[in-house]
Amino acid sequence: ARVGVLLSGRGSNFLALAEACRRGEVPAEIVLVVSNRPEAPGLAKAQELGVPTVAIPSKGLAREEHEKHLLAALHQAQVDWVCLAGYMRLLSPQFVAAFPNRILNIHPALLPAFPGLDAQRQAWEYGVKVSGCTVHLVDAGCDSGPIVVQRVVEVRDDDTPETLAARILEQEHIAYPQALRLLLTRRWHIEGRRVVFAREA
Numbered sequence: 695a696r697v698g699v700l701l702s703g704r705g706s707n708f709l710a711l712a713e714a715c716r717r718g719e720v721p722a723e724i725v726l727v728v729s730n731r732p733e734a735p736g737l738a739k740a741q742e743l744g745v746p747t748v749a750i751p752s753k754g755l756a757r758e759e760h761e762k763h764l765l766a767a768l769h770q771a772q773v774d775w776v777c778l779a780g781y782m783r784l785l786s787p788q789f790v791a792a793f794p795n796r797i798l799n800i801h802p803a804l805l806p807a808f809p810g811l812d813a814q815r816q817a818w819e820y821g822v823k824v825s826g827c828t829v830h831l832v833d834a835g836c837d838s839g840p841i842v843v844q845r846v847v848e849v850r851d852d853d854t855p856e857t858l859a860a861r862i863l864e865q866e867h868i869a870y871p872q873a874l875r876l877l878l879t880r881r882w883h884i885e886g887r888r889v890v891f892a893r894e895a
């Protein structure tokens with residue numbers, strides 16, 4: 695599969711995906727990395743790996759206008775799957791419809807708990823004893839699409855939001871390649887809001 699990654703920041707999940715593809719664990723190639731922030735460290739990481747990159751600044755642009763540029767870049771690169779990896783903008787229903795059930799996102803909490811920003815801190819403040827991460831298909835809502843993979847992390851008494859986030863991030867780097875691999879190698883469909891995988895032949 696030809697994968698496009700959208701990011702806005704650090705890019706550690708992009709790296710985890712890129713390495714899993716390189717090792718042959720995920721039958722895909724990241725053919726383009728797009729950032730809406732030109733200064734995102736993730737863009738530089740992609741360049742170091744020789745992955746084609748493009749910055750498409752969102753600042754000052756209407757969502758529709760910005761997404762027009764995004765879609766043009768993704769289509770030009772013949773992307774068939776889009777992975778959001780710390781991409782800090784909501785996608786419009788029109789964008790989502792351009793890649794139906796072919797957009798993935800990773801969220802640093804066990805959805806449907808703690809959607810939105812700063813999820814690790816939200817979970818820590820709430821006092822949950824387990825949290826984790828969720829890879830899900832993207833629909834037009836915020837952190838709301840069908841779940842593909844979740845991985846659990848215990849919350850320790852001596853955790854801070856930062857130490858918890860760091861242990862969740864380790865699991866994110868396992869979960870994201872795992873989810874993409876499943877979707878690309880197994881037969882699956884959606885029933886209601888459940889992603890159902892066919893039994894392995």
Ligand code: GRF
Pocket residue numbers: 701703704705706707708736779780781800801802863866
């Ligand atoms: C991750 O915690 C991810 O779950 C969230 O944004 C963060 C991105 O980190 N959506 P990175 O840029 O992949 O390092």
